[in-house]
Amino acid sequence: MKPLLSVRGLSKRFGTRVACRDVDFDLWPGEVLGIVGESGSGKTTLLNCLAGRLTPETGSVTYNSAAYGTVDVHDLSEARRRLLSRTEWGFVNQDAREGLRMGVSAGANIGERLMAVGARHYGDIRRTASDWLDRVEIERGRLDDRPTTYSGGMRQRLQIARNLVSEPRLVFMDEPTGGLDVSVQARILDLLRSLVGSLHLSAVLVTHDLGVARLLTHRLMVMQGGAVVEDGLTDQVLDDPQHAYTQMLVASILPV
Amino acid sequence: MMDTISSSSSGPKEHDGPVLKVAGLTKSFIVHAHGDLALPVLRNVALAVSPGECLALVGPSGAGKSTLLRSLYGNYRADAGSIRVHHDHAWAELVGAEPRTVLDVRRRTMGFVSQFLRVIPRVATVDVVAEPLLRLGADPAEARDRAEFLLALLNIPQHLWQLPPATFSGGEQQRVNIARSLIVDYPILLLDEPTASLDAGNRDRVVELIGQRRDAGSALVGIFHDVGVRELLANRVFEVSP
Ligand SMILES: Nc1ncnc2c1ncn2[C@@H]1O[C@H](COP(=O)(O)OP(=O)(O)O)[C@@H](O)[C@H]1O
Ligand SMILES: Nc1ncnc2c1ncn2[C@@H]1O[C@H](COP(=O)(O)OP(=O)(O)O)[C@@H](O)[C@H]1O
């Protein structure tokens, strides 16, 4: 078996500010890797470098593609990277408005991803889109409505449906429950948890919420000031944190 | 009725000699918030457990019994030494192992009954119990049947099965936890005070079920405060000294 994603020596600066420093890891098929750390620690920057949305100064991101074999994400042509990101990857943004097309219907948002992986039959696409609305607990009757008419929690669930309908091999998620009410968060976590299990997803999930990390991830990397200071099995990192920064993060959680 | 409990996908393996071997296991906690205070807990622990055996960890409170058990499960990180588990007809080293190796050992070979249930929001009790079997690829209807069978055996009232266990009593949560850990027939089972918050009737039922696992060839390592429970289950004791 080969890693799905191999990251070596990845660094990214904004001007003189180092946002990511010398990051190395492998993601194996079926693994959900959590990236945790406080705000500003470089989580989003790292995720964007992995998905080819930002170009790192140094280092490499190698992806084992179903269609193209082993590719360096940052050496691909823009066209090919776009194709990859529509067919083999998903990207769930914190702000659903950035991950959805707000001007078209929910059905078209889901259908677009299906067409990217070759679906052509209108009736099939519509039926699959409707099934996915149901799966993410949105009434099927809302299929023709635009996401502008949806609540924040519904938009996030629609974004998840749009990204997972094509059964991507790798999903990137940036704070998928950030900015939502706690009760709405719980519903989305439950949804993600069951989808991750039933679709055997491989995923990289960025979150500052250690409870979310415990629930959804197999492994954790802890980032501080752009560097990975600790990594390991999720329950081990949370129950027996080694690094001073991780101990501080874990100790700061209010017991529920 | 009880004998059907030991049929499952994985099953204790036929294996001569130990299936769990520990050598030189050393573990301290370094508390950075308190000037890097070092708390040495385990030093040079060596033990081995074979199928059909139950090893009881004994020692005063704070001696490191739970720390040892959690280290065996990979939940605590050993500083040094070796924890080898017979897994997939080979030996898997857990000290320094990749997360995916530890997770694979946990899925198929080594179960853990913790003292408290970690509740998963919004998930029904029957699904909490069925989950470890589903992860092994079992048929969902079969996994559910087996979960219901165990819940009934452990005296969880049927009207609770569809509810998340968050609001259950301590004893009910502990029995849900035990059902969840017994649904897969792990060749190695680690138990941290499995009967601590149970009444006499439920305690006897749990002891009976665990004893069946031992007799069917699982290797057990447990912490049992109740001397009666320990005498019924353990064939050997291991002294954990502070
Ligand atoms: N586009 C940008 N331009 C300049 N600085 C940025 C940009 N994006 C992020 N940064 C800086 O990089 C650091 C890491 O940010 P980010 O990756 O967003 O962290 P996180 O997601 O962990 O909150 C921060 O100091 C942030 O201010
Ligand atoms: N995660 C942890 N972080 C720091 N210290 C711990 C941790 N877990 C246990 N300890 C310490 O290790 C020692 C042994 O604890 P434990 O293994 O729970 O003992 P026992 O189960 O024998 O009562 C105690 O001093 C305890 O405070």
Ligand SMILES: [Mg+2]
């Ligand atoms: Mg961010």
Ligand SMILES: [Mg+2]
């Ligand atoms: Mg203990």
